[in-house]
Amino acid sequence: xxxxxxxxxxxxxxxxxxxxxxxxxxxxxxxxxxxxxxxxxxxxxxxxxxxxxxxxxxxxxxxxxxxxxxxxxxxxxxxxxxxxxxxxxxxxxxxxxxxxxxxxxxxxxxxxxxxxxxxxxxxxxxxxxxxxxxxxxxxxxxxxxxxxxxxxxxxxxxxxxxxxxxxxxxxxxxxxxxxxxxxxxxxxxxxxxxxxxxxxxxxxxxxxxxxxxxxxxxxxxxxxxxxxxxxxxxxxxxxxxxxxxxxxxxxxxxxxx
Amino acid sequence: xxxxxxxxxxxxxxxxxxxxxxxxxxxxxxxxxxxxxxxxxxxxxxxxxxxxxxxxxxxxxxxxxxxxxxxxxxxxxxxxxxxxxxxxxxxxxxxxxxxxxxxxxxxxxxxxxxxxxxxxxxxxxxxxxxxxxxxxxxxxxxxxxxxxxxxxxxxxxxxxxxxxxxxxxxxxxxxxxxxxxxxxxxxxxxxxxxxxxxxxxxxxxxxxxxxxxxxxxxxxxxxxxxxxxxxxxxxxxxxxxxxxxxxxxxxxxxxxxxxxxxxxxxxxxxxxxxxxxxxxxxx
Numbered sequence: 001x002x003x004x005x006x007x008x009x010x011x012x013x014x015x016x017x018x019x020x021x022x023x024x025x026x027x028x029x030x031x032x033x034x035x036x037x038x039x040x041x042x043x044x045x046x047x048x049x050x051x052x053x054x055x056x057x058x059x060x061x062x063x064x065x066x067x068x069x070x071x072x073x074x075x076x077x078x079x080x081x082x083x084x085x086x087x088x089x090x091x092x093x094x095x096x097x098x099x100x101x102x103x104x105x106x107x108x109x110x111x112x113x114x115x116x117x118x119x120x121x122x123x124x125x126x127x128x129x130x131x132x133x134x135x136x137x138x139x140x141x142x143x144x145x146x147x148x149x150x151x152x153x154x155x156x157x158x159x160x161x162x163x164x165x166x167x168x169x170x171x172x173x174x175x176x177x178x179x180x181x182x183x184x185x186x187x188x189x190x191x192x193x194x195x196x197x198x199x200x201x202x203x204x205x206x207x208x209x210x211x212x213x214x215x216x217x218x219x220x221x222x223x224x225x226x227x228x229x230x231x232x233x234x235x236x237x238x239x240x241x242x243x244x245x246x247x248x249x250x251x252x253x254x255x256x257x
Numbered sequence: 258x259x260x261x262x263x264x265x266x267x268x269x270x271x272x273x274x275x276x277x278x279x280x281x282x283x284x285x286x287x288x289x290x291x292x293x294x295x296x297x298x299x300x301x302x303x304x305x306x307x308x309x310x311x312x313x314x315x316x317x318x319x320x321x322x323x324x325x326x327x328x329x330x331x332x333x334x335x336x337x338x339x340x341x342x343x344x345x346x347x348x349x350x351x352x353x354x355x356x357x358x359x360x361x362x363x364x365x366x367x368x369x370x371x372x373x374x375x376x377x378x379x380x381x382x383x384x385x386x387x388x389x390x391x392x393x394x395x396x397x398x399x400x401x402x403x404x405x406x407x408x409x410x411x412x413x414x415x416x417x418x419x420x421x422x423x424x425x426x427x428x429x430x431x432x433x434x435x436x437x438x439x440x441x442x443x444x445x446x447x448x449x450x451x452x453x454x455x456x457x458x459x460x461x462x463x464x465x466x467x468x469x470x471x472x473x474x475x476x477x478x479x480x481x482x483x484x485x486x487x488x489x490x491x492x493x494x495x496x497x498x499x500x501x502x503x504x505x506x507x508x509x510x511x512x513x514x515x516x517x518x519x520x521x522x523x524x525x526x527x528x529x530x531x532x533x534x535x536x537x538x539x540x
């Protein structure tokens with residue numbers, strides 16, 4: 001193991017080296033600017049998009065539209081996914097009913113459904129939100145169910161012997177015991193939701209960061225493609241940090257030694 | 258004298274167990290088998306009984322029936338004359354591995370039972386703190402289970418049961434996962450608590466030393482199907498010192514128990530099964 005200081009130096013040096021190599025490659029015309037713009041060009045494009053908008057629309061409208069879609073779908077998915085996961089974990093009959101339909105859908109990549117959803121629900125908000133929702137919901141549901149199963153049998157027996165009713169066992173024991181798994185499911189679902197968002201926005205509409213990326217690429221505005229990518233990446237990073245921060249307060253006992 | 262002790266003394270005549278021809282079947286269909294066969298015994302109120310037997314002899318299953326987690330196929334199982342049906346805080350149970358709630362601190366873990374009965378926060382915290390003093394963990398109320406050693410976790414586990422003032426304390430190899438020194442300390446602590454509370458204790462173990470050191474009586478069980486092969490009265494006077502395990506009378510009784518437990522030629526060890534039947538999560 002390197003010392004903490006040299007570890008930090010390596011951590012910081014590697015992205016700097018990449019950036020320098022990238023800058024050098026464009027500066028000495030090793031790659032064409034239309035394929036890979038220089039870092040400074042992307043920086044300028046980012047500033048331009050932030051101050052003057054894209055396609056006549058403020059960038060904050062694009063960001064807001066994307067965030068609205070992803071948050072609506074994610075919150076719905078969290079609610080439905082946790083509820084279904086708990087029901088499947090608690091009631092074998094409900095699990096038996098859900099098993100085959102959900103297992104049939106689960107391995108299908110959500111992007112394969114996009115044309116179908118557009119056919120059914122049009123290119124408006126409904127199909128975009130629904131496609132994110134259904135996939136994120138599956139992820140949350142499966143993790144919640146695993147969380148319910150993770151509660152040891154003896155813990156349930158002990159709670160019953162301490163005087164807890166079946167409802168109290170669920171609400172005071174099984175549900176809190178499942179929360180660490182639920183949190184993992186929410187984080188995975190959030191990352192998936194963002195990637196599906198971009199794909200669904202590529203296919204129609206004139207708002208959203210996915211639209212910015214696909215529109216810019218159509219007109220060979222490669223620097224603007226990178227701007228869209230950077231903004232999506234930042235949103236993903238901030239959302240995941242915020243979720244982890246909140247989760248650590250709720251699931252405060254995890255990892256405590 | 259604390260309120261807890263007063264209350265326990267007031268109920269000194271409670272905690273009598275009667276088991277009459279108890280059979281317990283586990284498993285389903287072709288895999289079903291008799292885990293406990295024709296077991297009868299009586300435990301007077303306030304007695305400390307150890308059930309001693311090899312792994313898989315059905316002793317944990319018997320304890321599960323006393324707790325009300327499984328129902329006997331035949332026979333009568335009563336506490337103070339009332340049939341045991343379903344779990345109840347009158348019959349507290351402690352397992353080998355702690356079942357504390359990691360999201361609650363020690364005080365709230367102990368206050369779980371009172372909380373389920375709707376006792377207000379201030380009162381249930383007062384009760385929890387009282388029990389914490391009794392088990393010698395007064396300064397640890399705010400800690401979380403993961404911050405405690407194995408021995409401390411089991412002490413909290415016992416406290417969480419005692420706060421309900423059980424008539425019967427059921428213990429399923431509660432010190433089996435602890436190191437030898439901690440285990441010895443816990444045995445002395447348990448005897449100390451029992452001397453003060455005088456609740457009936459049924460204690461499952463496969464450790465002969467442990468059974469003879471703790472119990473008034475030892476019920477020795479045979480391997481599957483589980484039956485009681487001998488009911489031994491332990492003559493050592495109380496309070497017992499840890500040194501008695503090294504004295505000749507203890508050794509003689511221990512040798513007798515060893516003879517009872519030694520497998521007969523031709524009886525293979527049976528595969529390990531979950532003491533309460535269905536494996537976890539198969540429901």
